[in-house]
Amino acid sequence: MDFAVSAGLASSFEFVPETGSTNTDLIANSAQLSDFAVKVAGFQNAGRGRSGRQWLAPAGSSLFVSVLLKPQNVPASKFSWLPLLAGLAMNRAVSDLIAPARSSLKWPNDVLVADQKISGVLSELVPDLSGVVIGAGLNVSQEQVDLPIESATSLRLQGAHTLEHDQVLARYLGHLKDLYQRFVANQGDAVASGLRFSVIEECGTINRRVKAIMPGDTEVLGEAVGIDDSGRLILLREDSGQVFPVAAGDIVHLRHN
Structure with missing residues (x-):
C-alpha cells in the first residue's frame, strides 16, 4: 500500500x-x-x-x-x-x-x-x-x-x-x-x-444512563454527568445519588426508562 x-x-x-x-x-x-x-x-x-x-x-x-x-x-x-x-x-x-x-x-x-x-x-x-x-x-x-x-x-x-x-x-x-x-x-x-x-x-456518553463495569466486575449504574480534570468519567450513582468517578472500566450505554 x-x-x-x-x-x-x-x-x-x-x-x-x-x-x-x-x-x-x-x-x-x-x-x-x-x-x-x-x-x-x-x-x-x-x-x-x-x-x-x-x-x-x-x-x-x-x-x-x-x-x-x-x-x-x-x-x-x-x-x-x-x-x-x-x-x-x-x-x-x-x-x-x-x-x-x-x-x-x-x-x-x-x-x-x-x-x-x-x-x-x-x-x-x-x-x-x-x-x-x-x-x-x-x-x-x-x-x-x-x-x-x-x-x-x-x-x-x-x-x-x-x-x-x-x-x-x-x-x-x-x-x-x-x-x-x-x-x-x-x-x-x-x-x-x-x-x-x-x-x-463530542462525547456521546455525557447525559446518558450508563453501566460502568469496573475492574473485578463490579457494576455501577448511573448518569454520566461530566469529565473531570484528570479525564475520569463522572457518574451520578442511581443507588446513592453520590458522585462516582470512573478512571478505568467498560462503559455500556443504556436506554432511559
Missing part, C-alpha cells in the same frame, strides 16, 4: 502487510524511535482490544495503526489524557469522512455512529515511562456480514467519501498531531489546551 500523505505527518513511518500487534512492535522498539513514530499493518494476527480481548478483522478491511507519543515536559500524571486525545482525533476523522452524518466519542475512546462501533483505541505505557503507544483500529471496507457483531459498522456502510487507506489515515494523523501539539505546548494541561472542553463537547 502507498501511504505517501500519511508518512509525511510522522517522524518515521512503517507499513507491514502483517504483524502480531503494531502496539507490541512499537513498544519493543520505543527506545530507538522518536516522538510520533507510526506503524501500520494490513493485518494483525494478535491484535488486542481493551481488557485483553482479541481483535481480528479480514485482511485489508480495516486500518490498524499505532503511534508512539513521547511528550516532552509533560508529567506522566497527565498521560491519562492521551487515550481520550486519540479518541477525539479519530472521532473528528470519522466525522470528516462521513459528513454530513456525525460520529460521537464513547468514553474513553471508542467512536460510534448511531450507537454502532466503528473504531476503538488501545493505549499502552512504554516500559521506561517516557510515553505511550496509541493503537487504533478503524473499520473501513467491511460489509455487515464481515463484522463480528451487529452493533458494529464501517466507513463503507456509513457512505464515507473515500475508503482509500492513505487518505483515511491522514485524516486521523492530522487531527491527532494538531491536538497533541497543543496538549504538549500546554505541558499536558487539558483545560488550557482546550482538550477537556472538546472531549466533553
